[in-house]
Amino acid sequence: MEAIIIGIAKSAIRLATPYLYASIGETIGQLSGVLNLGVDGVMLMGAFSAFYTVLKTGNLWLGLLVAIVVGAIFGLLIAFINVTLKAEQGISGIGVYIFGLGLSSLLFSTMVGTVQTVSGFSPLSIPWLSNLPIAGEIFFHQNILVYGAFALIPLAWFILNKTPLGLSIRAVGQNPEAADSLGVSIVRIRYFTVVLGGMLSGIAGASLSIALLNVFQQNLTNGMGFIAVALVYFGAWRPTTVLIGALLFSTVNAIQIWVQVHGINIPSDFTLMMPYIVTIVVLAAMAKRRIHPPAALNKPFERGE
């Protein structure tokens, strides 16, 4: 029994990785007032470009770098559409998602064609800590991208709450007119957060294709990017609560996988549904809380009404 729980917990920590990268990026973007629903599409592009680079060169770090660059390019595109062209954010995000989904599938079928595997980032045992009983096995025999995802939480918290940049980001999402009147450039801050969000989505995708699953196939993410957006609401725009949400979902996922792998007699359709059912139930329960999104979320900024 103990081994089962340790196994599930370890896999839950692993599986939280893509959620964490994507939803921390989305949190920062939303705090500055930009809703990006295209996360899943950017993740797919990041996943494919990292996978393809590793397949051709065998260089994992180069693969990660390419995913970050591709994520940044998508971030620039999203920022251009939402900040410069002031498009309706919900709709344009769905457009970006479909674009990313289609382009990654097209590139995959023309450039790779068949499902292949690569050898991804291998587990890295942390000296001393990895020898701890139970916790050592669960937390400290993971790969570098998993550690990075968890390190991102305190880092994001620190930047948002303890630096002038973070203060500007929060102010721009709550009252852009006030920030503008004090010389904070709304455009620059929003481009920054959206491009950063794109880069993190790229890493989230790469974590799937070159660290966790080590394959690429069409629609590899299977809607994870949308769950990442939901996690931002669940986490009330705070990195620490986003972490709790990510762990909740990755645990449900880990259980679901364990059930499938061990051939427990529950219809697989049902187990596959579990993460999404949890999403809906949790979000419906959260609706009662009196936590408001950033006041300027989804509102393009225009100086002088």
Added chain:
Amino acid sequence: MKKELSKITNLSKVEKVEMRGIIKQFPGVLANDRIDFDVHRGEVHTLLGENGAGKSTLMKILYGIYRQDKGEIYVNGKLANLRSPLDAIRLGIGMVHQHFMLVPTLTVAENVALGLPSSRKYLLDLDVVSERIKELAKVHGLHVDPKAKIWQLSVGEQQRVEIIKILYRGASLLILDEPTAVLTPQEVEELFQVLRSMINRGYSIVFISHKLHEVLSLSDRVTILRDGKVVKSLPIAEVTKEKLARFMVGREVLFQVEHPSVELGKVSLALEGIWAQGDDDLPALRGIDLEIHSGEILGIAGVSGNGQKELAEVIAGLRESTQGKVFIKGTEVTNWPPSRLLEYGLSSIPEERMRDGTIQKFTVEENLILKDHLHTPYADGIFMNFKNIARESERLISDFDIRTPSRHTSLKSLSGGNIQKLILARELSRKPGVLIASQPTRGLDVSATEYVHRQLIEQRTKLKTATLLISDDLDEILSLSDRIAVIYEGKIMGVVKRNEVSIGELGMMMGGEKCQGDGSLDTN
């Protein structure tokens, strides 16, 4: 620390600012037409004018928010190129906007630090900022807790934060856009004291206002704008209230509406121990008792945000009352749906006339028949009666002097004053027994205000409508009401008759003091 503070407060002293031949064109309006304006060190120069006269536009140009089409700005004799507020701040010019530019979810110190480089570079230095705020507060008498969140502060305190914010940035010329609109009389006096002591220390102030007694009490010089042009610019010693009003409006102005006495009828609207939650789920009304007789205007005075909005909404059926009873003409109507209340003779002029009072994309005619469009004469069964609609709306447009090209014009091309006339036409033509008038003249110019006031008095005098008047403008409450109830934190602090109360007493009650005297109405 002391040295750093003096460094920051002396960043750049503005000795003289001159604006020459400023022209600013907006689509369809010439907002500023060759305006000359100047301010010197140590003086208050007031910009006076009606809404839309171009005061705010001119000052937004000086603060770098808008850019002039033509004309030059000189600061201390040097041509200034103001591309953004940042440029203005660097030159020592700061502005307190009419609608505060604060982030409600952040603390005072965070709001002040926003956009400034930190003394610790990539780390926030909120403790240093808080210390400096305290010093500035002490020097200028602007007391506020640096750790408090903005949403927890009163409007007066928020205004102090705004002033601290620009002083912190080293501004020595302060532009204040209608700073008194949201304050109690006592807060206004406190603000003026702060401003006067700043003037003595060599600061300069541009004061934007349309309240004449404030202009007379604070200014050294006054420049009057009308339709984007300078009408007159002269020292305060050379003007009187009447003269200022004439320059501002372009004709003689009656300051006091006639207020004939009326014999009161029965109680038309009664509230018994009404409680209701605000938008934040906290009680906004805590046991309100009120009675309004037919033929009476009861004014609700109070600092905005003390339950006025919720009170109007509960009576109009737009907000649930959790406890207590509402009666109209003796019938209990507590928590009736709005449609039933409308049929029972309740009319209301909502606070947000654009959002709640009208539909902007509809035509004038369609807006005029809203509320009664289901009934005769506007409808026959399930069909609309366009002949009657046309006839009635033409009549209302001419009776209420709504200036519109035609009844088919879209509402959004009308001015604020004409939209308010349209709402009055719709609400008053329903011959209501009870009328709720929320902020009926907010944002209207002197002429439109006069018109609304006359209509409300006529409605009370001739048709004996019981009117609940809610307004942030104390002068309006005093000139229209028969009795005045003061609301504070969702409770009525006292009810007084119009001639038996001073502005000072009302101000005390608005600040939470209970009324001692018995202000109940003698109906015999």
